[in-house]
Amino acid sequence: MNPPIFIIIMLTVISGTMIVVTTSHWLLVWIGFEMNLLAIIPILMKKYNPRAMEAATKYFLTQAAASMILMMWIIINLLHSGQWTVLKDLNPMASIMMTTALAMKLGLAPFHFWVPEVTQGISMSSGLILLTWQKIAPLSILYQISSTINPNLILTMSILSVMIGGWGGLNQTQLRKIMAYSSIAHMGWMTAIMMYSPTMMILNLTIYIIMTLTTFMLFMHNSTTTTASLSQTWNKTPLITSLILVLMMSLGGLPPLSGFIPKWMIIQELTKNELIMMPTLLAMTALLNLYFYMRLTYTTALTMFPSNNSMKMKWRFECTKKMTFLPPLVVMSTMLLPLAPMLSILD
Amino acid sequence: MMTYIVFILSTVFVVSFVSFSSKPSPIYGGFGLIVAGGIGCGIVLNFGGSFLGLMVFLIYLGGMLVVFGYTTAMATEPYPEAWTSNKAVLAMFITGVLAELLTACYILKEDEVEVVFKFNGAGDWVIYDTGDSGFFSEEAMGIAALYSYGTWLVVVTGWSLLIGVLVIMEVTRGN
Numbered sequence: 001m002n003p004p005i006f007i008i009i010m011l012t013v014i015s016g017t018m019i020v021v022t023t024s025h026w027l028l029v030w031i032g033f034e035m036n037l038l039a040i041i042p043i044l045m046k047k048y049n050p051r052a053m054e055a056a057t058k059y060f061l062t063q064a065a066a067s068m069i070l071m072m073w074i075i076i077n078l079l080h081s082g083q084w085t086v087l088k089d090l091n092p093m094a095s096i097m098m099t100t101a102l103a104m105k106l107g108l109a110p111f112h113f114w115v116p117e118v119t120q121g122i123s124m125s126s127g128l129i130l131l132t133w134q135k136i137a138p139l140s141i142l143y144q145i146s147s148t149i150n151p152n153l154i155l156t157m158s159i160l161s162v163m164i165g166g167w168g169g170l171n172q173t174q175l176r177k178i179m180a181y182s183s184i185a186h187m188g189w190m191t192a193i194m195m196y197s198p199t200m201m202i203l204n205l206t207i208y209i210i211m212t213l214t215t216f217m218l219f220m221h222n223s224t225t226t227t228a229s230l231s232q233t234w235n236k237t238p239l240i241t242s243l244i245l246v247l248m249m250s251l252g253g254l255p256p257l258s259g260f261i262p263k264w265m266i267i268q269e270l271t272k273n274e275l276i277m278m279p280t281l282l283a284m285t286a287l288l289n290l291y292f293y294m295r296l297t298y299t300t301a302l303t304m305f306p307s308n309n310s311m312k313m314k315w316r317f318e319c320t321k322k323m324t325f326l327p328p329l330v331v332m333s334t335m336l337l338p339l340a341p342m343l344s345i346l347d
Numbered sequence: 348m349m350t351y352i353v354f355i356l357s358t359v360f361v362v363s364f365v366s367f368s369s370k371p372s373p374i375y376g377g378f379g380l381i382v383a384g385g386i387g388c389g390i391v392l393n394f395g396g397s398f399l400g401l402m403v404f405l406i407y408l409g410g411m412l413v414v415f416g417y418t419t420a421m422a423t424e425p426y427p428e429a430w431t432s433n434k435a436v437l438a439m440f441i442t443g444v445l446a447e448l449l450t451a452c453y454i455l456k457e458d459e460v461e462v463v464f465k466f467n468g469a470g471d472w473v474i475y476d477t478g479d480s481g482f483f484s485e486e487a488m489g490i491a492a493l494y495s496y497g498t499w500l501v502v503v504t505g506w507s508l509l510i511g512v513l514v515i516m517e518v519t520r521g522n
Binding site: 001005009015019034035 | 518
């Protein structure tokens, strides 16, 4: 894409999200969402093939429908409360429907169907923006209305999301679809804790964004999009092989890696609020996620995947892709657990 | 009838939306949009927003829809799909109109019909009293506020319009 246009479009994506995050007026929230959506469409359509067009169209339709539902209930809330301030308590029905609309934007079950299809149809870097940056704005609004969210609705959606993220990702070999189901599951974890401790949701979001950013960058390094291609990285860039191993285990939530922090904190907060079955279910279904991460680790780092002999002798070239900030990101996605006691500043 | 004018206009508004949502060829859809624009203007007028209603006619119908009409005319097909030429379009149109009629009956017969909950009163759709607009009309004051206190909103809106144009051009670039 033409560089000045690309800069303007990225600027609009960023300012759309910033408007949503920083505003206190419901109309500006809707405007921010629409600006974000409009500007990200050309980024999703970077490659001009029909698959990308279809993915961008699907994304646009679902997000526009969600924005419309949000707008309608913003107006109905205005009708009942007479004011536009975001932080004031919402009408209960408006709260339910706004949560539904924001769940459609996030890709929570049962509105998750667009996530794998859209993520698969677009390029790796667009998928990166889709699964990390686009989650910030809806989660910030959910954070602001978290005191009035209906618990039945949000907990149902969250458990369903973790289950669907787990079971859906099991039969996938395409890396983008795997990351999409991973995103669905992580969103489930985030919304589970939203009602009880929204700060933990922000913690989970931060660590999830760091880990997903790193994962996508490692995939982009060798331009791998399938498991089979990833299994050849031992020959192309052996360092990435070990990094994928550690990163996948961090995504799966294994101690002593960073991915364990949010899961631990969330289970702790949920049990503090006297919910027992819910964190048990969440933890058990997260094992399904761990299984497909482990499968990626196994084929990449622990075995030599079947291939013909010519693929086992490759030239090693220097990477020409600009991997901004990758080493610090890898460190942050794997080694943050010893800093977990710093979370006591939240009390 | 004047008490129910907003309700009637809203019902016809929805029916005209149904007429282009049932996806005939864009030429016929454009006709549905024109009707919808005119009716929308009528609804806004009934709430005292005379300036904005006429803006709808001027800018929306007279500017944007005209451009839409010309571009559709450039892309005509020999056998455009009307509402009756294709069973699917006709079925969707009838479904939409039927749903709207049922909703209208549900709203009008408040005490006799109960679907999930009884309808709460036609409320804002019915004008019992046009109200006292004071010395200044609220709508004119709102527009004035947009250009004085609401500078940020104008900036955001203007930027979004610019981005709309840039995005459309990027999307239709095609190479």
